[in-house]
Amino acid sequence: MSLANAQRAKAGCRPLKHDAELRRAAYGHSRDMVAKDYFDHTSPSGKDAGDRIKAAGFSPVSSWGENIAAGQRTAAAVMKDWMSSSGHKRNILDCSYTHIGVGYASSYWTQVFAAH
Numbered sequence: 288m289s290l291a292n293a294q295r296a297k298a299g300c301r302p303l304k305h306d307a308e309l310r311r312a313a314y315g316h317s318r319d320m321v322a323k324d325y326f327d328h329t330s331p332s333g334k335d336a337g338d339r340i341k342a343a344g345f346s347p348v349s350s351w352g353e354n355i356a357a358g359q360r361t362a363a364a365v366m367k368d369w370m371s372s373s374g375h376k377r378n379i380l381d382c383s384y385t386h387i388g389v390g391y392a393s394s395y396w397t398q399v400f401a402a403h
Contacts, residue, residue: 288387290366291379300382309388312343313399317392326357352378354398365396
C-alpha cells in the first residue's frame with residue numbers, strides 16, 4: 288500500500304486507505320490463482336474482481352479496479368512492473384479510488400482498488 292501511495296502522491300492523488308475486506312478479496316484471488324493454476328482477472332468459476340469485492344463485504348461499491356501480476360519476488364519489483372504498464376498504472380493513479388487491498392500468495396500478486 289505504501290508503494291502505491293508514494294506513486295499517487297507524485298500524481299497529486301490522496302492516499303488510499305487499507306481495507307481488510309479488499310485485502311481479503313485480493314489475497315483470496317492470489318490464493319485461488321495458485322490453487323487452480325491460472326492467471327486471469329476472471330476465475331475459472333466466472334467470478335471477477337467486482338464479485339470478489341462484494342463477497343468480501345466491501346459495500347457499497349461505486350467503482351473498482353484490479354491489478355494482478357506473477358513472478359516478481361518483491362513488492363518493489365511488482366510495483367515497478369505495474370508502473371511500467373499503462374493499464375496497471377492507470378489503476379494505481381486513479382484518484383477516484385479511496386481504498387486498497389493487497390494480496391500475495393506464492394508468486395501471485397493482486398491489488399484491489401475501490402471506492403464507496
